[in-house]
Each structure stands twice: as C-alpha cells, then as structure tokens.
Amino acid sequence: xxxxxxxxxxxxxxxxxxxxxxxxxxxxxxxxxxxxxxxxxxxxxxxxxxxxxxxxxxxxxxxxxxxxxxxxxxxxxxxxxxxxxxxxxxxxxxxxxxxxxxxxxxxxxxxxxxxxxxxxxxxxxxxxxxxxxxxxxxxxxxxxxxxxxxxxxxxxxxxxxxxxxxxxxxxxxxxxxxxxxxxxxxxxxxxxxxxxxxxxxxxxxxxxxxxxxxx
Numbered sequence: 001x002x003x004x005x006x007x008x009x010x011x012x013x014x015x016x017x018x019x020x021x022x023x024x025x026x027x028x029x030x031x032x033x034x035x036x037x038x039x040x041x042x043x044x045x046x047x048x049x050x051x052x053x054x055x056x057x058x059x060x061x062x063x064x065x066x067x068x069x070x071x072x073x074x075x076x077x078x079x080x081x082x083x084x085x086x087x088x089x090x091x092x093x094x095x096x097x098x099x100x101x102x103x104x105x106x107x108x109x110x111x112x113x114x115x116x117x118x119x120x121x122x123x124x125x126x127x128x129x130x131x132x133x134x135x136x137x138x139x140x141x142x143x144x145x146x147x148x149x150x151x152x153x154x155x156x157x158x159x160x161x162x163x164x165x166x167x168x169x170x171x172x173x174x175x176x177x178x179x180x181x182x183x184x185x186x187x188x189x190x191x192x193x194x195x196x197x198x199x200x201x202x203x204x205x206x207x208x209x210x211x212x213x214x215x
Contacts, residue, residue: 057090075179
C-alpha cells in the first residue's frame with residue numbers, strides 16, 4: 001500500500017506542477033475562456049465551439065485545463081443536450097488516453113522507475129476499482145490519476161469504460177445544465193456532480209444484487 005501511495009503522490013505532483021504552470025500563464029482565467037469561445041461562436045457557430053471543447057478536454061490529460069469551466073461553457077453556447085454530448089466525448093477521450101497510455105507504456109516505465117511489483121495497484125482495483133473510478137470523475141487531477149492507475153491494473157478496458165461512462169455522463173450533464181441557464185459559478189453543479197455518480201452506482205448495485213437473489 002505504501003508503494004501505491006508513492007505512485008499516486010508522484011502522479012499528483014506531476015499534475016500539480018502542470019496546474020501551477022497553467023495558473024502562471026493564465027490558463028485558468030475564465031474571462032479569457034469566455035472571450036475565446038465567444039469569438040468562435042460568433043464567427044463559426046455552436047459546432048465549432050463543441051469541437052474545441054472536445055479537443056481541449058481530451059488534452060486535459062497532458063495540459064492542465066479547467067474542465068469544469070470548459071463543460072460549463074459547452075452548455076452555455078451549445079445548450080444542455082449538445083453541451084453534454086461534446087463534454088462527454090472529450091472527457092471520455094481523456095480517460096481512454098490515460099488508461100491506454102499507462103496500459104501500453106506505463107508498466108515498462110513503472111518497472112524501470114520503481115523496480116517493484118505492481119500487485120498493490122492491481123489488488124486495489126480488484127477490490128475498489130468501480131468506486132475509485134466513479135468518485136474520481138468529479139475531482140480535478142484525481143480523474144487523470146485514477147485513469148492512469150486503472151491502466152496499470154488488471155481491470156479490463158470494457159469494465160473501465162463502463163464505470164467511466166456512469167461516472168462521467170451525469171457530471172457532463174450537470175455542468176452543461178449550469179452553463180445553459182447562464183450560471184457562471186458552477187458550485188452547485190460541482191456538489192451535484194460529486195454525489196450523483198455514487199447515487200447512480202448505488203441504484204445499479206442494488207438492482208444487480210436483487211437480480212442475483214432472484215436467480
């Protein structure tokens with residue numbers, strides 16, 4: 001477990017450093033984002049805004065971009081349905097990139113840098129993987145960290161995608177809704193987005209348990 005904590009902390013330090021650099025260069029300035037997307041919307045329309053949102057959210061794995069602001073802007077300019085769709089596609093692409101980059105290259109890098117067994121990571125995801133994925137969707141940095149750790153584990157890609165969809169879609173909807181009603185301060189959206197994935201998982205868990213009891 002100590003080894004797993006070291007890996008998570010290392011990833012957090014890396015992402016935090018990126019966030020500090022982004023803050024220094026003004027990438028978290030909401031006014032800048034609003035002006036940028038306002039120009040795109042005025043000149044090229046809603047679809048162009050959506051495409052930019054998808055690209056930026058996908059790049060959130062390597063570029064520390066404010067995903068909550070981007071998702072809110074998506075709803076503001078594209079409405080609830082399209083805003084949710086664009087945010088969802090971008091967020092899922094980011095999750096997939098994190099998973100596959102660590103699945104393909106992470107193990108070799110892990111072995112060279114750590115030189116110890118990856119069993120801690122694998123065991124953790126066997127026991128708590130679904131919860132970790134669901135809950136992490138609402139937290140900056142933690143989303144990327146968990147996606148990377150999932151790639152290092154034995155969790156199947158299909159299972160990762162399944163829980164990522166359950167955790168990501170409600171959050172995208174809430175932020176898109178917040179943007180569509182002109183809410184530039186998504187604090188309420190944040191609170192709902194943190195609790196909604198867990199609520200959905202509880203429903204799914206009890207339905208599955210009920211079905212097993214009847215079988």
